[in-house]
Amino acid sequence: MNAAGPLPLTWLYVPGDRPEVVTKALGSGADIVVVDLEDAVAPERKAYARSATAELLAESAPGPVPVHVRINSLETPLAAADAQALAGLPGLAGLRLPKVDTAEAVVRVARWAAEAPGASSRTDGVPPLYALLESALGIENAFTIATAHPAVRGIALGEADLRAVLGVTGEAGLAWPRSRAVVAARAAGLAPPAQSVYPDVRDAEGLARSCAHGRALGFLGRTAIHPRQLPVIVRAYLPTDQEVEAAEEVIRAGSGGAGATALPDGRFVDAAVVAGAQRTLALALARGR
Incomplete structure (x- = not known):
């Protein structure tokens, strides 16, 4: 898949409206770079973020690692515009779908992607899809989401939103949703999910402990929001x-x-x-x- 091998351990999120940061991220050592069009981009910058990302992905090889894009909330018109603008571009390695509650939402994105200019160059017109479960309903529907469409390649948790929805303040309240995501992914024949981001980029020790706990639960790798987190994640997930x-x-x-x-x-x-x-x-x- 890339120079790092077929088993990615690190996914680095970068804001889509900052092309210079995206370029730097491509050389950060992350296994996959995730260009974020959703939470990291202010409303007035969304259109620019999409066009800048499209410019990057218009090339067949935008950098040394695969590029995924997290599109905007599926309940907004922005999501359809994102999918249709990006899904057919040769440099896109995957779409990450935020706040997925149902299998129907995944099918809807797949339909948008298949309508994108250039989508016919892909095997079935749809790029690999990765669904983020960020609500109680999404957790309940984890398996049906994981099996919603042949293009689904993975599921994962969005724990910041999930904490807010569930009213969880500690780690114990997320134990079942985490295990549910792991079990649903494996039952669907997908790779083990990656852990959600660890928000404190200065706390390397806390990140390492959290990764060790995630590994024990069956996760494989982790998303990151800063390059300094990458080596900690790799060390935690590599076999000793x-x-x-x-x-x-x-x-x-x-x-x-x-x-x-x-x-x-x-x-x-x-x-x-x-x-x-x-x-x-x-x-x-x-x-x-």
Whole structure:
């Protein structure tokens, strides 16, 4: 997919009305750059942000990493205009859809995207879609959203809005929505979701702890709002040397094809455990470990 390998760990958000910041982000080391047309852009700058982003994506290779675009709220006319202006451009690697509550909303965006000039150059006329769940209804409909259209490649949480909707002030109240997103994504055959942004860009220790918790829940990687967060996220999500060694031991034990077996330390090994070990090694190898 890109120089960083097929398993992205970092998505860096940048405001669409600041092309110079977008250009800098393309060289930041992020696996994917997400140009934001929604929350990061003031209302009077929305049209400019869209045109500047379209200019960037009009080139087939806008930079060394894929570029996604988070379009405006699907309940506004801006969303249709964003999708139709950008979906057919060769430099677009994906559309991120904010505040998705229903499967019908995803289908609506796919229809807008298919109507975009140049969309016919894509396999089915629709770029990869990534739905953001930011409401109680979105969480309840997580699986139907994840399976709403063949172009859906991932789901994730928008935790700032979700906290406000649910009245959650701590981490405990988000435990179920987080697990729900992970389970729905995997049940739909999608990659594990990335964690939502950690808002304090100065708190590297807090970010690392939060990433460790997210990894334990089944997330893979994280969105970021500042380049300084990227190496912290990568370190947190990369398998440790000990984890790589343990995975190699599991794969060796399971390579005989004799069914379930046990390692000398008592760990039980079956096909599911071997598959998990293979995922660990794949991630390590993709990141040059």
